[in-house]
Amino acid sequence: MPAPNEPGAPGHIPLDELLVLEARETGRVRQCGGTMDTKRGRAAATVARLLGCTASAGERVLERLEDGKLVLRVRLKTGSGLRNRSRLVVPAVAAAHGRTVADDVQEDRAQVPESEFSDPDVAARAGEAPETETGPQVSGVPVTDVAAVAEPDVAAALHTDHPHLVAPASSLALSDGFSGEGRGGSGDLPDRACLREDGGPLRGEQQEKSPSISSEPGRGPVGSGPVRVVDGVGQGRQQRGRVPLPPEDLRAVLAPVDLVWARLDRAAARRLVEAAARSELKRVEGFAGRTDAPQVLADRLVRRLDEQLRTGGPITDPVGWLLARGLPQRQQCGDARCDDRILLDTGRDCPRCEDRQADRRAQRHAVAAAVDAAMPDASEDERRTAADRQLHQDVTAQGWAREHEWEQVRARQAAAKAHRAEAAAAQPADNVPAAPVAPVAMPAPRPAPAAVPAAEPESADIDDQDLVLEDLTREQVLDWRNRAAADHQLVFDHIDRYGELSAQRLFTRAFVAQVQRLAGLGHLDLGFSTWGQA
DSSP states (O other): OOOSSOTTOTTOOOHHHHHHHHBOTTSBBOOOBSOOOTTTOHHHHHHHHHHTSOHHHHHHHHHHHHHTTSOEEEEEOOTTSOSOEEEEEOHHHHHHTTOOHHHHHHHHHHTOOOOSOOSGGGGGBOSSOOOOOOOOSSOOOOOOOSSSOOOHHHHHHTOOOOOOSSOTTSOHHHHTTBTTTTOOEETTEETTBOGGGGGSOOTTOOSSOOTTSOSSOOOGGGTTSOOOEEEOTTSOEEESSSOOOOOGGGHHHHGGGHHHHHTOOSHHHHHHHHHHHHHHHHHHHHHHOTTTHHHHHHHHHHHHHHHIIIIIOSOSOHHHHIIIIISSOOOOSSOTTEETTEETTTOSBOHHHHHHHHHHHHHHHHHHHHHHHHOTTSOHHHHHHHHHHHHHHHHHHHHHHHHHHHHHHHHHHHHHHHHHHHHHHHSOTTOSOSSOOOOOEEEOOOOOTTTOGGGGGGHHHHHTSEEEGGGOOHHHHHHHHHHHHHOTHHHHHHHHHHOHHHHHHHHOHHHHHHHHHHHTTOSOOGGGOOTTTO
């Protein structure tokens, strides 16, 4: 075959001999690395490098060699399934060593490891650990004849294998399996690489750590949130990503749950949480004051988050957790200041909750003592089971007793309401004259002893007298209203005897309406109960 090299050039070796010298015992020719023209391929770039010409000229020479069946270009699948791994094989060399091209291809496929990543750049990983060889026979020259640089993914797919400095049995996870890692060379240019690899790090290598990658994992139940929190001077905490900081008036309140807030990636969810936090903050201000309210609410969030860590596990719904468990007050007794058995205004333990706990403890001790006395020869487990059963029966009986008492209260209220309705229906329809109302006779309230000391012996007779409503003094009217505020039954008794219009004139229309509304609620109002009713 005539030498494809330039004729007459002294010292040049024919191309076929160069290919034989560059080929292994399997017939595979070592290909040049680095980025090259994607239209030509790495095999054409290798031929161009050996000839010292452009990639287009090397492509034409390679086609002539293929037509003569002196070399073969074999394409194999990469780890990503693409046929971008090319092999330049000299069949004569393989036949001289008793090998065939099919054996080389089968061996190459058997050595491809399973991909550990789903990234398309897996095509750049090494298909095998090649043997360490001596340096190439010729020096490298530029192989591209176009100014444009190939696409990174395509160039990575065409990247060939290079020997590693580690042992062939080393794990793929230690060296990341990227081509170009661990190679020898002078300076920053590895062996058998083209000049384009001097421009920067090889694909898959990251010389500098990205500032946006967090070095600390998330904490507690919100560790899955993709946000890093760092301390900044003058601006509190700042999250990575698009989630903005809470408003200025809520930053101190939401500081314990900053990672939960960082997971609110939607503006509507943040507005909902902000509205709930402001509403709860305003409520706490009524007990603790404007200065201490943010800290009180923040302490509540700390308690709720600690409880979630101990019993609830990770927070799967940040918005629902903040609105339903984190922010709302949990009142354990009838005191409006109670929050998790802690008073909002003083921060001390709630006395009512302590009393209830003491009562329940005393009840348990009493039941346990009774069971121990009744079962002296029983084992500890039997006594404990009997005590639990007896305690359950006692609590159930107390609940039924309270329910029966409430039924009686509701029955009395219903009877009183029916009686008032009958009295109102018995009155004539035209009982509201346009002229001034005639004087209404009613018993006078008991006068104060200091104001009328001489009339004290006749006080019993004064209560039975019927006086005109207009003849009552201001002090007497105020005395009637104070007594009605303490006992609403006085208002109903006055309505039954003198009518609703007279009660409205004496006790005011708003007060009578309020008493009637409270009576229609159907439950016991402890705020206006007398000592006798209690």
